Amino acid sequence: MVSTMVSNNISVDCVIFGFDFERLNVLLVDRTLLDADGRVIFTDRTLTGNHVFVDETLDAAAHRIPADLTGLDNIYLEQFRTFGSPDRIRRPNDQLWLRSCGRDPERRVVTVGYVALLARRDIRLIWKGRNVKWYPVDEVGDLAFDHNQILAEALKYIRNKLINEPSVGFELLPPKFTLTQLQTVYEVILGVRLDKRNFRKKTARMSYLIPLDEKQTGVAHKPAQLYSFDKELYETSRKDFNSFFI
Amino acid sequence: MVSTMVSNNISVDCVIFGFDFERLNVLLVDRTLLDADGRVIFTDRTLTGNHVFVDETLDAAAHRIPADLTGLDNIYLEQFRTFGSPDRIRRPNDQLWLRSCGRDPERRVVTVGYVALLARRDIRLIWKGRNVKWYPVDEVGDLAFDHNQILAEALKYIRNKLINEPSVGFELLPPKFTLTQLQTVYEVILGVRLDKRNFRKKTARMSYLIPLDEKQTGVAHKPAQLYSFDKELYETSRKDFNSFFI
DNA sequence: TTTATTGGTGTCCTATTTACACGTTCGGCG
DNA sequence: CGCCGAACGTGTAAATAGGACACCAATAAA
Numbered sequence: 001m002v003s004t005m006v007s008n009n010i011s012v013d014c015v016i017f018g019f020d021f022e023r024l025n026v027l028l029v030d031r032t033l034l035d036a037d038g039r040v041i042f043t044d045r046t047l048t049g050n051h052v053f054v055d056e057t058l059d060a061a062a063h064r065i066p067a068d069l070t071g072l073d074n075i076y077l078e079q080f081r082t083f084g085s086p087d088r089i090r091r092p093n094d095q096l097w098l099r100s101c102g103r104d105p106e107r108r109v110v111t112v113g114y115v116a117l118l119a120r121r122d123i124r125l126i127w128k129g130r131n132v133k134w135y136p137v138d139e140v141g142d143l144a145f146d147h148n149q150i151l152a153e154a155l156k157y158i159r160n161k162l163i164n165e166p167s168v169g170f171e172l173l174p175p176k177f178t179l180t181q182l183q184t185v186y187e188v189i190l191g192v193r194l195d196k197r198n199f200r201k202k203t204a205r206m207s208y209l210i211p212l213d214e215k216q217t218g219v220a221h222k223p224a225q226l227y228s229f230d231k232e233l234y235e236t237s238r239k240d241f242n243s244f245f246i
Numbered sequence: 247m248v249s250t251m252v253s254n255n256i257s258v259d260c261v262i263f264g265f266d267f268e269r270l271n272v273l274l275v276d277r278t279l280l281d282a283d284g285r286v287i288f289t290d291r292t293l294t295g296n297h298v299f300v301d302e303t304l305d306a307a308a309h310r311i312p313a314d315l316t317g318l319d320n321i322y323l324e325q326f327r328t329f330g331s332p333d334r335i336r337r338p339n340d341q342l343w344l345r346s347c348g349r350d351p352e353r354r355v356v357t358v359g360y361v362a363l364l365a366r367r368d369i370r371l372i373w374k375g376r377n378v379k380w381y382p383v384d385e386v387g388d389l390a391f392d393h394n395q396i397l398a399e400a401l402k403y404i405r406n407k408l409i410n411e412p413s414v415g416f417e418l419l420p421p422k423f424t425l426t427q428l429q430t431v432y433e434v435i436l437g438v439r440l441d442k443r444n445f446r447k448k449t450a451r452m453s454y455l456i457p458l459d460e461k462q463t464g465v466a467h468k469p470a471q472l473y474s475f476d477k478e479l480y481e482t483s484r485k486d487f488n489s490f491f492i
Numbered sequence: 493t494t495t496a497t498t499g500g501t502g503t504c505c506t507a508t509t510t511a512c513a514c515g516t517t518c519g520g521c522g
Numbered sequence: 523c524g525c526c527g528a529a530c531g532t533g534t535a536a537a538t539a540g541g542a543c544a545c546c547a548a549t550a551a552a
Contacts, residue, residue, distance in 0.1 A: 200501085220496075
């Protein structure tokens with residue numbers, strides 16, 4: 001069976017970000033190493049990862065991760081960087097872990113890092129026995145292997161992306177959203193406060209933001225106008241997009 | 247000898263760009279496959295690449311490429327993307343080539359792509375038997391494996407980088423340069439024409455551009471002021487750098 | 493009916509962008 | 523040695539974008 005053979009020195013790791021209008025969160029898997037008597041040697045968390053089948057593209061292998069966890073297969077996913085230092089598996093806990101899994105603790109595994117974005121609302125996680133939970137990105141503690149570094153790079157990447165490719169912001173929002181929610185995406189991810197009126201001057205120039213014939217309901221204040229994101233309009237209006245030097 | 251063992255399903259490929267004030271060029275290696283009688287079966291070009299030693303970081307493996315070719319080891323080098331489709335080695339010529347090298351034509355090789363930047367002036371290539379030459383980036387023809395795709399991604403990457411991290415422009419210039427040369431970097435790489443006076447209004451705001459007590463010599467026109475790039479000043483003045491939404 | 497809460501709007505000031513033309517200084521050449 | 527060709531270096535006016543800032547409106551809950 002070709003399709004069950006894996007390239008065992010290559011993996012993909014997926015930094016799955018979820019946004020809940022309060023904070024940016026990341027999906028982590030609990031990892032617990034037990035000794036022969038079932039006592040805990042250590043416990044920590046890892047990013048979600050996958051092996052890569054020998055006849056599979058890296059993108060496909062990465063895609064399986066959020067797909068298995070959410071049942072959705074059309075989510076935003078992008079490769080951002082590859083990590084391959086021989087040291088990435090050298091910490092004592094990781095060495096113990098690899099041995100206990102029957103994996104060669106000397107063999108360097110190169111991992112290709114992906115970022116996935118989810119609007120947490122509406123998403124129900126499928127566990128399949130693993131203990132997978134959301135953690136605020138600034139409260140993850142010590143992660144396995146070099147996963148703290150991978151997470152840090154993913155954050156840098158997605159912040160940068162948000163700034164110069166605004167379409168990614170909408171991946172973190174439900175299909176219908178308010179301008180305040182959009183502003184919150186920027187505020188939370190970039191860690192800044194923005195002025196409401198100035199922000200709206202910008203959104204007014206985004207022709208791909210479609211005001212709907214619909215307002216928020218069930219809120220104890222003036223209900224906000226709902227908008228949707230027109231991806232096609234975005235793509236075409238990006239063509240003559242200018243930045244910095246051009 | 248640990249240091250001679252290689253991870254043989256992982257490689258690094260380096261898109262080495264060189265700038266000569268006329269065009270952007272890329273370093274390519276001639277590849278010729280001969281039959282048993284020494285007749286040419288095909289000939290084409292490949293990017294410069296390397297295997298990765300098992301105890302070596304990816305960055306180090308990539309660094310060896312331009313270092314071997316130029317003798318310099320402080321050049322700009324950055325990982326930009328990893329390519330791992332099983333199809334990348336599937337084209338007939340590539341299959342023949344792999345067989346003739348004694349490599350497994352079925353085994354997918356994941357390659358980590360790097361970009362290197364060189365000011366072509368002053369650089370003397372060290373050939374060591376291989377036929378390595380500069381090609382204008384838009385005249386490379388059909389390259390081996392997926393190297394056309396890798397080159398295209400590298401170009402996209404470096405254009406984007408030039409726009410929002412102006413320091414990379416100086417990697418393509420000699421230590422002393424004129425403002426017109428700097429403008430030419432932007433014009434050639436981004437493929438646009440820029441207005442001289444407006445460009446200079448921008449450079450006037452770049453505090454890290456140091457005017458020297460020196461002018462061009464030997465030119466048949468009014469000699470231009472020479473400048474140098476102060477990297478430290480750049481780093482510190484970037485700290486409070488704003489872009490788009492912040 | 494009152495209150496708490498968030499939604500939605502405009503102005504002034506400053507900084508940045510864009511379009512645009514001409515005198516200057518050098519080497520080369522006749 | 524004077525003229526020519528070629529790139530250098532400079533400023534202004536108009537339009538656009540950015541940043542600071544405050545108040546009324548609409549809803550649900552009490």
